[in-house]
Amino acid sequence: MRLTDAFVARSLDEIRFWSRIMKEHSLFLRLGFRCEDTQLIAEAMQFQATFEDIERRSHAYSLNTDPSTIREFNCEVQNAATHIWAFKRKVLGLILRCKLPGGTNFPLLVDHVSREANYFRNRLDELNCGQLEPLHDAIIDENVFFLRIMADHAKFIGHLLDPSERKLVEQAREFGHEFDQLMFQAIDLSSMRPQSQTVPLLSQFVDENKVSVKSLRDFKKTAADLIEQCRIKSIIHPLLADHVFREAERFLFILEMFDRSLSGHHVNKKELLF
Template identity: 80%
Template sequence: MDEFVARSLDEIRFWSRIMKEHSLFLGLGFRAEDTQLKNEANQFYAVFEEIERRAYEFQPETDPHIIQAFNTEVRIAATNIWAFKRKVLGLILQCKLPGQTNFPLLVDHVSREANYFRNRLEELNSGTLEPLPDAIIDENVFFLKIMADHAKFIGHLLDPSERKLVDQAREFSNDFDKLVFQAVDLSHMRPQSQTVPLLSQFVDENRVSVKSLRDFKKTARDLIEECRIKSIIHPLLADHVFREAERFLFILDMFDQSLSGVKVNKREILY
C-alpha cells in the first residue's frame, strides 16, 4: 500500500465531507434575499459532494500519479471555498448582511479549516510534510483553537434555559482557550521546547481535555437527535463537531505512538 495514496485519500474523504457540510451551514444562515450567496453555497456543496464520492472510488493501490492529480484538483476547490468564506466574512464584518445568522467567528473558523485542508494537500503533493516535532505543535495549535471555537458555538446555540449545559460549554471554552495559549507558548519556545518529555506531556494533557469535550459533544448530539434538549443546533452540526473531535483524538494518538517509539525513533525528534 502506497503511504502517499493512503494519506491523501484519508485527508480528502474526511475534509471533503466537512467542506460540503460547511456549505450547507453557511447557506442556512443567509437571508432569503441573499440568493447569490445561497447559490454559491449550493454549488460548493455539489462540488465537494462529488469530490467525496470520487475519493471513495479510488483504492490504496491506485497509481500515485493519479492521486497527485486528484489532490491538485481538490486543492483548487478548497482554495475556492476558502476565498468564498473570506468574502462572506468581509460582508458580515462590514455590516452588509444585517440579519443573517452566521457568527463571524464561525465563518472565520470554517475558512481556517479550508486553509488547513488545501495546505495539507500541497504538502502531500510536494512531499514536504513537517518534521514530527513541528507537526505535533502546529497540529495542536490548529485543532485546540478549533475545539475552543466549537465550545463557544455550542454555548451560544443552546437555548439559554439549558443553563447547566450552557455552563458546561463555557467551562470547555475557558479550558481550551488556556490550552491554546499553552500551545502557542510552546511554539514560541521552539526548537528548544521540542524534547520528548515536554512533547509527551503536551500531547497527554491535551488528549485528556479533548476526550472530555468529545464525550460532551457526543452527549449533546444524542440529546439533540432525540429532541431531549432545547437548542437551535442543527443535528448535522452536532455530529459535525463530534467528528472533528474524533479526528483530533486520532491525530493525538498517532503522535503519542510516535513519541513512544512505536513508529519514530526518539532520537529523530531531539534537536
C-alpha cells in the same frame, strides 16, 4: 511503509475527511443566509455539490491507486478548497461590513470554517510537494490549530443552546475557557522552539491534551444524542452537532498517532483511512 504508499494513504484520508467537512460547511453557511441572499445561497449550494462529488470519488480510489493519479486528484481538490476558502472570506467581509444584517452566521464561525479550508488546501499542497512537517514541529502546529478549533466549537455550542439550558451552557463555557488555556499553552511551547521540542515535554503535552479532548468529545456526543432525540432546547442543527463531534474524534485520532510516534511505534497505512 513505502513513501508512495504513505502518500496515497495520507492523501485519501485527508480528502475523505475534509471534503465531507467542506460539504457540510456549505450547508451550514447556506442555512445562515437571509432569503434575499440568493447569489450567496446559489454559490453555497454549488460548493456543497462540488465537495459531495469529491467525497464520492475519493472512495472510488484505493491504497493501490497509482500515486500520479492521486497527485492529480489532490491538485483538483486543492483548487476546490482554495475557491471555498475565498468564498468564506468574502462572506466574512460582507458580515463585518454589515452588508448581511439579519443573517445568522457568526463572524467567528465563518472565520473558523475558512481556517479549516485553508488547513485542508495547505495539507494537500504539502503532500504533493512531499514537504510534510517533521514530527516535532507537526505535534506543536497541529495542536495550536486544533485546540483553537475545539475552543471555537465550545463557544458556538454555548451560544446556540437555548439560554434556559443553563447547565449545558455553563459546561460549554467551561470547555471554551479550558481550550483557550490549552491553546495559549501550545502557543507558548511553539515560541520556545526548538528548545521545547524534547520527547518528555511533547509527550506530556500530547497526553494532557488527549485527556481534555476526550472530555470535550464525550460532551459533544452527549449533546448530539440529546439534540437528535429532541431532549434539549437549542437551535443546533443535528448535523452540526455530529459535525463538531467528528472533528473532535479527528483531533483525538491525530493525538493518538503522535503518541504512538513519540513512543517509537510505526503507524500502519490502513490505520490512516477511516
